[in-house]
Amino acid sequence: MSTARKEKAPATIADIFAIPEPERFHEIIDGELVHKAMPSPRHGSSQARLTMRLGGPYDRKPGGEQPGGWRFLTETEVQLEEHEVYRPDVAGWRRERLPELPTQSPLLVIPDWVCEILSPSNERNDVVKKMRAYKRARVLHYWLIDPLAETLIVYRWTEDGYLLVLDAQGEERVRAEPFEAVSFSVHGLLDGDDD
Secondary structure (H helix, E strand, O other), X not given: XXXXXXXXXXXXXXXXXXXXXXXXXXXXXXXXXEEXXXXXXXXXXXXXXXXXXXXXXXXXXXXXXXXXXXXXXXXXXXXXXXXXXXXXXXXXXXXXXXXXXXXXXXXXXXXXXXXXXXXXXXXXXXXXXXXXHHHHOOOOEEEEEEOOOOEEEEEEEEOOEEEEEEEEEOOOEEOOOOOOOOOEEHHXXXXXXXX
16 A cells, blocks of 8 residues: 655646635745735835835836836736746836736736735745745846835845845935835835835
8 A cells, every 4th residue: 555645736827716816815936825914004004105105206108207117016916937926015017028017817027126025924935935936037126125124125136146235224215226216214115204
C-alpha cells in the first residue's frame, strides 16, 4: 500500500474565477490561493492618500504643468506568471505601456511601479514572496509602506535584484522615484496633512 501523498496542483486564475465575485479578494502567491486580508482603516486610508497624492500630478496624459504619463489602479488583479496573480495595494503603468484600461481581468501587462502597504497579516508575503515575484517579472519600482512605523522603502529593479534607493520615516521630506515631481513626508502622506 502506497503512503505517498498527492501533491496539490498549483493554483491558477481559474481557481480565483471559481470564487463568487463578491467574495473574490484572493491572490495566488507561489502557486497557493491566499485570501487577502481586508484592509484596516489605517491601511485603507494609506492606500487612498497615496493614490490621491501621486494621481493628481501623474495620472493623466503627459504634457502641461504636471508630469502626467501614468495610470494608477488599486486592488486590481495582475497576473505576473501562471501561478502568480496579485492584487497590489496600488500599482502604476506608464501610459505608453497601458494606453487604454483593459476590460479583462487579470491584467496581463506587468506594472512599472507597485506599492504594497504592510500590515501584520501580510508582511512576510510583501517583503519576501511578492518581492521575489515582482523581481522576476521586472517590475521597475517597488515601494513598501508601513503605516504603523511610518516608513517608506523604495527599491529599483536591476539585473542583480532590487536595489534600495530610498528609505524614509516620519516627517522626513522625500522625492521618491519614479515620482520625483512630488515631495512628501511619510507622516504627511499617511495622515493627509502634507503640503
